[in-house]
Amino acid sequence: MTMLRAERVTLGYGKRAVVHDVSLDVTEGGVGLIGESGSGKTTLARAFLGLLAPMSGAIWYGDQTLKNADMRAFRRDVQPVFQAEALDPRMRIGSSIAEALPRGERARVGQLLEQVGLDATLAARRPHQLSGGQRQRVVIARALAVGPRLLILDEPTSALDVTVQARILDLLAGLDTERLLITHNLAVVERLCRTSHVLFAGRVVESGPTRELLAAPAHPYTKALRDAVPKLGGAPPEAKGRTEAVPAATGCAYRLRCPIAVPECEQAPPLRDVGGGRQAACHLAGDVT
Incomplete structure (x- = not known):
């Protein structure tokens, strides 16, 4: 409901x-x-x-x-x-x-x-x-x-x-x-x-x-949030991409930070189905590793 x-x-x-x-x-x-x-x-x-x-x-x-x-x-x-x-x-x-x-x-x-x-x-x-x-x-x-x-x-x-x-x-x-x-x-x-x-x-x-989203993120920003969580007894997490960059005014807002951005990201991606009840606004959704 x-x-x-x-x-x-x-x-x-x-x-x-x-x-x-x-x-x-x-x-x-x-x-x-x-x-x-x-x-x-x-x-x-x-x-x-x-x-x-x-x-x-x-x-x-x-x-x-x-x-x-x-x-x-x-x-x-x-x-x-x-x-x-x-x-x-x-x-x-x-x-x-x-x-x-x-x-x-x-x-x-x-x-x-x-x-x-x-x-x-x-x-x-x-x-x-x-x-x-x-x-x-x-x-x-x-x-x-x-x-x-x-x-x-x-x-x-x-x-x-x-x-x-x-x-x-x-x-x-x-x-x-x-x-x-x-x-x-x-x-x-x-x-x-x-x-x-x-x-x-x-x-x-x-x-x-939630569990599937955090276990296998389809968007690089979700992955960055997950990877930034410190692990007990492990080395401090390392940031990937330009974490200080402001959101882009055009295209994908995350592209200036994104470590896997491609020229296609200059066009704003729609929020689309990626399977398993999941949606992601990323041209490369599913290729996030």
């Missing part, structure tokens, strides 16, 4: 477009948006949350465009999970969670804290009195307060140490809600998302089942 869908969406700030003609579905099993900083992941997430209107195209919520949807139902069904720093430092933890609850249900604060593995007595504390991992759990508890069907998570573990990350991932994997995860952490997306979309310079360059 598709709850949210982007249909040929272009997004920007002022007159400058930063996400270009993106189409993708948020389906069951978790969906990941992967890419480096500036790739358009968070901008697309803002559009899915109704915080940014498309310059062209549309965001669909069920069978209605988001601008025509019942926003009260939408806010109940779709909740953001930001990083722990989003908590108001002036508010006690219990008050921060209770904001999302109807007046008659505010006694549920303790239950929500326990649901995310925290002691109910932490409701009396302020954010600075909690660890980073505890604060991130509070953010998740607040999002769960309205009983959402979908969580949109923007780098939910990026500021946490490895052991705390593992506990947060266990928590998210065990929740009975769907997930749209924005991240550059490939291990996190592999754990939480059945399907993933790789963005570069505001364009989807590869899509497909």
Whole structure:
């Protein structure tokens, strides 16, 4: 089932477009948006949350465009999970969670804290009195307060140490809600998302089942992201291509960095099927090694 869908969406700030003609579905099993900083992941997430209107195209919520949807139902069904720093430092933890609850249900604060593995007595504390991992759990508890069907998570573990990350991932994997995860952490997306979309310079360059996409990338950018992950006990990864090059203004946006670029890359490649439920925007898709 598709709850949210982007249909040929272009997004920007002022007159400058930063996400270009993106189409993708948020389906069951978790969906990941992967890419480096500036790739358009968070901008697309803002559009899915109704915080940014498309310059062209549309965001669909069920069978209605988001601008025509019942926003009260939408806010109940779709909740953001930001990083722990989003908590108001002036508010006690219990008050921060209770904001999302109807007046008659505010006694549920303790239950929500326990649901995310925290002691109910932490409701009396302020954010600075909690660890980073505890604060991130509070953010998740607040999002769960309205009983959402979908969580949109923007780098939910990026500021946490490895052991705390593992506990947060266990928590998210065990929740009975769907997930749209924005991240550059490939291990996190592999754990939480059945399907993933790789963005570069505001364009989807590869899509497909997460495990297959990471195991055998069809686009050289996906391969570069995978190969940049350090391996325990191994030598530091070596970058290939011109990693400092800005996206190309014409043709394939990745061609100035790409180690396998050919003259044909001066023409923009379409996103096309490459088998196994995969798509890639690369003239040489399938030849990536």
